[in-house]
Amino acid sequence: MNDDDRDDYRRGPGPTTATKPAANQPPPKPEPLPQHLTPTAIAACPDCDNHGYCGTTVCDHQDHQTAAKRGMAAIRAQMGWKAPERTTT
Numbered sequence: 001m002n003d004d005d006r007d008d009y010r011r012g013p014g015p016t017t018a019t020k021p022a023a024n025q026p027p028p029k030p031e032p033l034p035q036h037l038t039p040t041a042i043a044a045c046p047d048c049d050n051h052g053y054c055g056t057t058v059c060d061h062q063d064h065q066t067a068a069k070r071g072m073a074a075i076r077a078q079m080g081w082k083a084p085e086r087t088t089t
């Protein structure tokens, strides 16, 4: 490899033929929001804040507690564990 080849590598492939759309084209329509990001879905969800976040996670507006409890119960049954005792303070 000589120095000219290296310079070509650093410069990259150069300008491509597919550049900007023509000026007389209308701007592309914005993509519709995914369902879980719509203001209606966020407002209807009791779990997330006004921006659709549960803490630091984007909320999918699904209640996962039922599935989680069912899964832990199945694990406890399989492993022979007792359910944790709830203490009231």
Ligand SMILES: [Zn+2]
Residues within 6 Å of the ligand: 042, 045, 046, 047, 048, 052, 059, 060, 061, 062
């Ligand atoms: Zn939510």
